[in-house]
Structures are given as structure tokens and as C-alpha cells.
Amino acid sequence: MAALPETAPLGRLVRPFSRPNWVRILIVLAAAVVLALQLLAGYGESQRRTIRYSADIDLDVDLRVMGVEESAREIGFQIGDVLVELDGQPVENFVDYRRAVSTLAAGSPAIIEVRRGAELVQLHPVEIRKVLLDGGFYVLHLVAVAFLALATWVALVRSETLAARLFFLASLALALYFGLTRTHVDGLIYVYALALAFAPALAIHFFLVFPREKRLARSPWIGLVYIPSLVLAVLMVRAYTRAVEAGTAIYYAPEYQLLSNRVGLGYLALSAVFGIVMLGHAYVTTAQPVQKRQVQWIMLGLVSAALVAAVDITLTVLQEQQSPEVTMWVILGVLPLPLAFAFAILRYRLWDMDVVLSRSAVYGLLTAGLAAIYLFLISILSNALGVAAGSGRYTVVLFVSALVIGILVNPSRAWIQGAIDRLFFQDQLDYQNALAQWSEDLSISLRFADLAELLLSRVPEQLRISQASLLVLSEDEKHFEPLEPPARAHDTESASEVPSLPAYSAVVVQLTRQGRTVLLEQGETGPTHRTDVTLEAWRSRGVCVALPLVSGGRLVGIYLLGRKRSGDLYQSRELEVLRTLSNQAAVAIANARLYEQVHGLSQELELKVQDRTRELRHFLSAVYHELSTPMTSIRGYTSVLLDGKAGPLTERQERYLQAVRRNVRRLMRLVGDLADVSRIEDGRLTIHPQEVDLGTLIVESLDAHADLIEDKGLQIAVSVEPGARMVLGDPQRLLQILSNLLSNACRYTAAGGRITLSAHRLDDQMELAIRDTGIGIHKDELERIFDRFYRSSDPLVQEQPGTGLGLAITKSLVELHGSQLWVNSAVGEGSAFGFSLPLAAEPHVDHSAVEMVTTLRSWDGDLDQQHAPKEGDRGRSAAHTD
Numbered sequence: 001m002a003a004l005p006e007t008a009p010l011g012r013l014v015r016p017f018s019r020p021n022w023v024r025i026l027i028v029l030a031a032a033v034v035l036a037l038q039l040l041a042g043y044g045e046s047q048r049r050t051i052r053y054s055a056d057i058d059l060d061v062d063l064r065v066m067g068v069e070e071s072a073r074e075i076g077f078q079i080g081d082v083l084v085e086l087d088g089q090p091v092e093n094f095v096d097y098r099r100a101v102s103t104l105a106a107g108s109p110a111i112i113e114v115r116r117g118a119e120l121v122q123l124h125p126v127e128i129r130k131v132l133l134d135g136g137f138y139v140l141h142l143v144a145v146a147f148l149a150l151a152t153w154v155a156l157v158r159s160e161t162l163a164a165r166l167f168f169l170a171s172l173a174l175a176l177y178f179g180l181t182r183t184h185v186d187g188l189i190y191v192y193a194l195a196l197a198f199a200p201a202l203a204i205h206f207f208l209v210f211p212r213e214k215r216l217a218r219s220p221w222i223g224l225v226y227i228p229s230l231v232l233a234v235l236m237v238r239a240y241t242r243a244v245e246a247g248t249a250i251y252y253a254p255e256y257q258l259l260s261n262r263v264g265l266g267y268l269a270l271s272a273v274f275g276i277v278m279l280g281h282a283y284v285t286t287a288q289p290v291q292k293r294q295v296q297w298i299m300l301g302l303v304s305a306a307l308v309a310a311v312d313i314t315l316t317v318l319q320e321q322q323s324p325e326v327t328m329w330v331i332l333g334v335l336p337l338p339l340a341f342a343f344a345i346l347r348y349r350l351w352d353m354d355v356v357l358s359r360s361a362v363y364g365l366l367t368a369g370l371a372a373i374y375l376f377l378i379s380i381l382s383n384a385l386g387v388a389a390g391s392g393r394y395t396v397v398l399f400v401s402a403l404v405i406g407i408l409v410n411p412s413r414a415w416i417q418g419a420i421d422r423l424f425f426q427d428q429l430d431y432q433n434a435l436a437q438w439s440e441d442l443s444i445s446l447r448f449a450d451l452a453e454l455l456l457s458r459v460p461e462q463l464r465i466s467q468a469s470l471l472v473l474s475e476d477e478k479h480f481e482p483l484e485p486p487a488r489a490h491d492t493e494s495a496s497e498v499p500s501l502p503a504y505s506a507v508v509v510q511l512t513r514q515g516r517t518v519l520l521e522q523g524e525t526g527p528t529h530r531t532d533v534t535l536e537a538w539r540s541r542g543v544c545v546a547l548p549l550v551s552g553g554r555l556v557g558i559y560l561l562g563r564k565r566s567g568d569l570y571q572s573r574e575l576e577v578l579r580t581l582s583n584q585a586a587v588a589i590a591n592a593r594l595y596e597q598v599h600g601l602s603q604e605l606e607l608k609v610q611d612r613t614r615e616l617r618h619f620l621s622a623v624y625h626e627l628s629t630p631m632t633s634i635r636g637y638t639s640v641l642l643d644g645k646a647g648p649l650t651e652r653q654e655r656y657l658q659a660v661r662r663n664v665r666r667l668m669r670l671v672g673d674l675a676d677v678s679r680i681e682d683g684r685l686t687i688h689p690q691e692v693d694l695g696t697l698i699v700e701s702l703d704a705h706a707d708l709i710e711d712k713g714l715q716i717a718v719s720v721e722p723g724a725r726m727v728l729g730d731p732q733r734l735l736q737i738l739s740n741l742l743s744n745a746c747r748y749t750a751a752g753g754r755i756t757l758s759a760h761r762l763d764d765q766m767e768l769a770i771r772d773t774g775i776g777i778h779k780d781e782l783e784r785i786f787d788r789f790y791r792s793s794d795p796l797v798q799e800q801p802g803t804g805l806g807l808a809i810t811k812s813l814v815e816l817h818g819s820q821l822w823v824n825s826a827v828g829e830g831s832a833f834g835f836s837l838p839l840a841a842e843p844h845v846d847h848s849a850v851e852m853v854t855t856l857r858s859w860d861g862d863l864d865q866q867h868a869p870k871e872g873d874r875g876r877s878a879a880h881t882d
């Protein structure tokens with residue numbers, strides 16, 4: 001299978017531009033015109049610049065013969081001769097000489113006149129034999145053409161950005177300049193001086209930033225790298241000025257040997273070695289294959305350039321050659337460096353051109369500013385100290401000034417950097433901020449809907465991308481299904497739906513194995529692309545970037561992005577941001593899948609629980625109905641037997657029947673309780689309020705527990721406020737409430753204990769309370785006793801029969817009456833339960849109060865009419881029953 005292309009920018013070079021506009025047409029026209037001029041000029045110049053030699057002589061600035069080879073001696077040259085005329089043309093300086101030589105035709109004899117001492121001597125005619133082309137000139141042309149081509153291409157693909165246009169125009173101007181100028185000009189000499197001086201420092205800086213920024217690049221000490229360059233530039237410009245003034249080539253400048261060859265090239269060699277070390281380190285430490293290959297290529301170029309340069313420098317130094325002009329070989333040797341750079345840039349997308357251009361522009365301006373300050377400082381200092389230029393003390397002034405600049409610049413570097421970043425690189429800052437925000441959102445997103453909102457709506461909107469799709473691995477892991485876009489994304493963009501993809505298709509396997517971004521450019525027809533149907537289908541739908549979402553070594557999704565609305569290509573920084581985002585999205589997908597599963601499971605469980613509960617309820621009501629009929633009959637017949645209506649009973653028979661009756665009652669209570677719980681659950685339990693006589697209710701409930709009270713010898717006290725016995729409530733249910741509470745009080749109070757029932761009026765409410773002097777309830781259990789089936793683990797509780805349903809039902813019943821059941825208890829001291837009931841609308845004067853008290857007296861309790869509910873009871877009730 002063909003490997004997926006990670007990048008394919010070369011294809012982009014030849015792709016037809018989908019939207020030709022006037023800017024692009026102008027760019028192409030301008031480049032074509034300048035190119036034609038270049039070719040014409042190159043051709044014309046090649047005719048002139050064939051340098052013809054007939055004899056090997058060394059000349060100095062004043063055209064004095066310094067060295068004579070055999071061929072020159074034959075013609076009559078002697079050391080010390082000074083050239084004055086060449087083929088009838090008088091020559092005074094080196095420029096004249098070069099001009100005169102270049103007009104001579106090959107094969108034609110020329111007459112040379114020299115001054116030897118005081119006399120003028122005419123030498124033998126010289127036949128022009130050697131015809132050499134000036135290689136340097138052609139290389140310059142080549143560089144200009146390459147530079148122009150690169151600029152044109154950048155301007156074409158990036159015609160929207162100002163930086164690209166400026167870059168193109170500058171290249172155009174430079175190419176024109178090279179094309180139109182036919183001789184070495186003074187300007188170039190200075191350019192050469194500055195370039196040689198600053199190249200090493202720039203190279204060191206570059207290698208610190210490339211391919212990943214090192215800490216040193218951000219350190220304030222990085223400024224020191226530029227100080228030797230500043231000094232060197234100033235010295236070289238001064239030296240070359242003299243050569244220019246003398247009208248000679250730069251290698252006749254004083255100190256040329258030292259500045260250019262020793263110091264300049266030495267510093268350059270140092271930076272090259274530094275670069276190789278840094279790149280080597282990056283190569284070893286980086287894990288990213290793309291970065292590794294970038295580094296590889298640039299190292300190759302750098303090593304070859306460094307090797308040639310090293311050989312050249314060694315030869316120069318060893319042989320102390322007199323003409324160390326950069327030779328053709330050096331130029332050829334250095335060429336692999338820019339070529340390797342260009343290749344790395346094109347092949348591996350190291351071409352964030354906007355950033356490169358704007359950064360170099362900004363730093364160029366900064367450097368120029370610094371240089372200006374430096375020169376200003378030098379002139380002020382040298383004037384103030386009265387130091388003459390060129391003197392020994394002047395050098396000290398140069399270094400002191402450089403030091404002052406260095407010290408001044410460093411502290412403000414962070415500020416300058418910040419200001420530059422804010423001014424020129426706002427985009428990048430925006431990216432960083434957006435990424436931080438997206439990451440945060442992804443980290444808390446739980447559902448696929450959140451993911452869709454972010455990846456299919458917000459991200460493309462912020463990055464101004466025309467369309468986005470997200471293919472997510474289905475739950476059965478057989479397909480990658482497109483994620484439904486959020487409603488908002490539909491109306492903003494007509495995203496063409498990407499079809500689902502089988503989990504084992506070629507693209508998926510490749511994406512999983514390589515885990516790299518795939519860039520698909522429209523109109524590109526690489527052989528590797530054509531082989532894959534899916535990639536073709538994506539491309540035809542306008543997809544430009546496919547990002548694999550890998551979590552735990554597994555491909556869980558594919559993020560597909562369309563072209564940018566601006567028509568720009570994706571910049572490496574954007575791709576970096578998107579890659580980081582994809583990594584996080586992969587984790588978010590895994591989370592969303594998990595959430596979905598857990599959510600589904602919990603829903604399933606809930607449904608099951610509901611089903612079971614419904615079944616249980618049906619079962620309970622069935623049991624209730626099935627049991628209540630036979631039990632009613634058992635109870636009836638037991639009563640008949642006990643009442644002696646079926647004949648006299650022996651004492652033993654009566655005892656047994658009593659036991660039967662007690663247990664039947666218990667059983668019926670249990671069945672009744674279960675039915676009530678089921679009704680409460682369903683919300684089927686309703687009450688039918690009416691006027692109820694509280695006294696009667698109390699008596700009835702006491703009656704129901706008479707046996708127990710009697711058995712345990714409990715003391716009963718009843719305290720009912722006269723004139724307030726009529727309340728509003730469901731008589732059956734109120735009786736159930738009172739019975740439950742009384743039953744508990746009886747069961748959980750030791751023999752001989754005391755139980756008090758009280759009912760007192762408070763505003764238009766009747767407050768009821770049942771107190772006992774029983775075992776009490778532990779503080780920790782106070783809240784749980786109202787739970788269904790809860791019983792205390794206290795042995796005193798456990799020895800009593802019970803189901804743990806009484807209080808739960810009582811609480812619900814009290815709430816149905818619009819009140820709250822409260823409890824107040826202390827272990828070993830007793831408990832109090834209570835609630836309130838609304839008084840009947842017109843409480844009538846109670847005439848039966850006395851009678852009632854009389855009836856109650858029969859309970860052997862002492863009546864405590866004054867016993868009212870304690871204040872604290874109500875206060876604490878809320879805390880326990882709420």
C-alpha cells in the first residue's frame with residue numbers, strides 16, 4: 001500500500017490556481033518582465049565579462065607588478081613595473097584596468113606599456129589566450145532568479161497578505177537591481193560587509209530557535225551574540241570605504257585579510273559548528289519524524305557548506321594566499337545550504353512565511369536602530385574624548401560603545417519582545433488563547449453534543465475554516481460514523497456530509513499506524529493520492545486536512561477540515577494547534593463514549609428497578625387481597641368462639657384462642673402496612689378529612705392497646721385541652737397514626753413506665769404529643785427511624801416484634817394532613833413524638849369533657865390536665881423530621 005503523503009507542497013507549486021485575480025496576474029507579469037530583463041542583462045554581461053588573460057602577474061592597488069610568472073617574464077614584465085597603458089588606453093587605477101581588459105577580444109594581440117623607474121617601456125605584444133567567465137557574476141544572477149521565483153510563488157499563494165506582497169516587491173527590486181547593474185558597485189561592497197558580519201550571529205540565533213526554541217534563545221544574554229557582529233560590521237565598513245575611495249576591489253581594502261578572512265569567516269565557521277551541534281542535539285532528542293527529517297536536511301546542507309568553507313579557510317591560512325576572494329568552489333560548496341533549507345521548507349512545511357517575514361522585518365528594523373544608536377554613541381564618545389578614527393584608542397571606544405549598547409538592550413529585551421509580539425504576532429497569541437480555552441472546554445466536555453459544538457462549530461468559526469466533519473468510531477467499533485453537527489453549524493455552512501467509513505479501510509489503517517496529519521490539496525494529483533478512494537472522496541468534498549484522533553494507541557476518530565475561507569493554506573502553527581486539539585479531542589471522545597455507556601446503563605437499571613417495583617406492588621396488593629378475606633373470617637370465628645357463642649370454652653382453649661386472635665391482628669397489621677407502603681409509593685394513598693372527635697380517637701387507640709398496657713403495667717396519662725377536641729382529619733388514618741405511635745411507646749417502654757398523651761390548642765391548631773419514659777432513641781438514629789424497614793439494632797428494640805414500617809407510614813400520613821411529625825428523644829429517658837392538626841371550623845363547647853376524663857380514669861392513669869407540650873419539642877422537631 002502506498003504511504004499516505006504527509007505533506008505535498010511541491011504539488012502545490014504546479015497546481016492551477018482556482019481563483020485567478022488581477023493581483024495574481026500582475027504578480028506573474030511583473031515577475032516575467034523582470035526575469036526577461038535578467039536574462040537579457042545576463043547575456044549582455046556575459047559578453048563583456050569574459051576576462052581575458054595573457055600573462056600571470058600580481059598587481060597591487062596602484063597597478064604595480066608584485067609577482068611575475070614565467071609567461072609574464074617572456075613578455076618582458078619585471079617586478080616593480082607600473083602599468084600605464086593597455087592597448088592604447090591609459091590606465092590609472094584598478095577600475096580603469098579592469099575596464100580596459102574586458103574590452104579586449106580573445107586571440108587579438110595587445111600592446112602594454114609600463115613605467116619602469118622614470119622611463120616608459122613598451123612590452124612585447126601579448127596575445128589574449130585565456131578566456132574565463134566570471135563565475136561569481138553568474139552565481140549572483142542565479143541567486144537573483146531563484147530569489148525572484150521564490151518570492152513570486154509566495155506572493156501567488158499568499159497574495160492576500162501584506163507581508164507576502166512586500167516580500168515579492170523587495171525581491172523584484174533586488175532582481176531588477178542585479179539585472180540592470182553590470183559591474184560591481186559600491187553598494188554591494190557594503191552589503192557584503194554587513195552580511196558577512198551579521199550572518200554568524202543570525203545563524204546562531206536561528207539554530208537556537210530551530211526546530212524547537214531553546215531556553216537560551218529566550219535568555220537576555222542572547223543579545224551578546226550580536227555584539228561581535230556589530231563591532232565587525234563597523235570595522236569592515238570602515239575598511240571597505242577606503243577601498244571604494246581608492247576605486248579598487250574590496251580585497252585591496254586595508255585589513256581585508258584580517259577582518260573578512262580571519263575574523264569574519266572564523267566567526268562564521270564557529271556559528272556553523274554551533275549549528276551542527278545544536279541540530280545534532282535536536283536530531284537525537286526529537287521524537288517527531290517530521291522534525292527529524294527537517295533537521296536531517298538542513299544538517300546535510302550545513303555540513304557540506306561547512307566542509308568546503310573549512311577547506312577554503314585552511315588553505316587560505318596555510319598558504320597565505322594573496323587573493324582570498326571567494327572562489328567558485330566555495331560558492332558551489334555553500335549552495336547546498338540554501339538548497340537544503342529550501343527543500344526542508346518546501347517538503348516539510350517549515351514555511352510559516354508570514355511569521356518568517358514579519359519577524360525578520362521587525363528584527364531587521366531593530367538591528368538597524370541599534371546600529372544607528374551605536375554609531376551615534378561612537379561619534380559622541382570619540383569627539384568628546386578627542387580620539388581620531390583609526391587610532392588604537394578608537395578601537396577601545398568601539399568596544400566600550402558596544403558594551404554600553406549590550407547592557408542597555410538586555411534589560412528592556414523582554415519588554416521589546418512583548419511589544420513586538422503584541423504588535424505583529426497577535427494572531428499567534430490569539431491561537432494560544434483559543435487553544436487554552438478549547439482545551440479547557442474539552443477537558444470538561446462529557447457528551448458528544450459538547451464535542452460537536454466545539455469541533456464542528458466553534459473551532460472552524462474561529463479559524464475561519466469553511467467546513468468541518470468529525471468521524472467517530474462507532475460503539476461496535478465497525479465504522480467511523482460522522483458526528484451530527486450542532487444545529488447552529490447547519491445554517492452557517494453547507495458542510496457536505498462525509499460518508500461513514502469502515503473501521504478497517506486503508507486510510508484508517510494508515511492513519512492509525514502513522515498517526516500523522518494528512519494534507520489534501522485540491523487539484524493535486526500525486527500518484528500516491530490517486531490510489532486511495534477515500535482520500536479522493538474526501539478531497540472531492542472539499543476536505544483539505546485530515547487529523548487522526550488517537551487515544552491509547554487506538555484511532556477513535558478523524559477530524560476533517562475544509563479549506564480556509566481566506567483561500568490561504570494552513571500554516572504550520574495552525575496545524576500544530578489543530579494537532580494538539582485533536583489529541584485532546586481523542587481523550588474527550590473516549591470520555592463521551594464512557595459517559596454514554598454509563599448513562600445508558602443507569603437508564604436501563606432505572607427501568608429495571610421501576611419494573612421490579614411495579615411487580616412488587618402488584619404482588620403486595622394481591623397478597624393483601626388474598627390474605628385479608630381469610631383472615632377476616634379467622635378473626636370473626638375466633639371472636640365468636642371467644643364470646644362463647646359456640647359453646648363454653650375451657651380456660652386453656654380460651655388462652656389458645658386469645659393467642660390466635662393476637663397473631664391474626666398482627667398479621668393483618670403487617671399486611672395492612674405493606675399495602676399502605678405500596679399506596680404511598682404510588683401516590684394512591686389519599687385521605688378524606690372530616691370533623692373528628694379527638695377524645696374518641698384517643699380512647700379508641702388506647703382500647704386497641706389495652707392488653708399490652710395491662711400486661712406491662714404501664715401508667716397512662718391523658719391531657720386534652722377542654723373545648724378543643726374537634727379537629728379536621730381522616731378518622732381512620734388519624735386512628736392509625738395514634739395507634740402506631742402508642743404501639744411504639746408501649747413496646748419500647750419497660751414495664752411500669754409511663755405514657756402521656758396530650759392534645760393542646762395552639763392558635764387554630766391542635767398540638768398532639770405522645771411521650772414515654774422508655775428506652776429512648778440514639779441521636780444518630782433519629783433521622784433514620786422514619787426510613788422504611790429501619791429498626792434500631794439495640795437489643796431492647798430487637799426483642800420486640802416489629803417491621804420498621806410504622807413510623808414511615810405515620811410520617812406520610814401526618815404529611816398528608818398538612819403537618820410534620822416531630823421527634824424528641826434521649827437514650828434511657830424516653831421519647832416524644834408529635835404533630836399538629838387543624839381545628840374544626842367551629843369548635844363547639846365540649847360537654848363530654850368530664851365524662852371523657854371519667855372514661856379515661858378507668859385506664860388507671862393519673863390525669864394530668866396541666867401537662868402541655870414542652871416548648872423545646874416543637875423547636876427540635878423540624879430538625880428531625882424535615
Ligand code: ADP
Nearest residue numbers: 744745748776785791792802803804805806807
Ligand atoms: P417498628 O417499631 O416496627 O420497629 P417503627 O417504624 O414504628 O417500626 O419504628 C422504627 C424504629 O424507631 C423502631 O425500631 C425503634 O428503634 C424506634 N422507635 C420508634 N418509636 C420509639 C419509641 N417510642 N421509643 C424508642 N424507640 C422508638
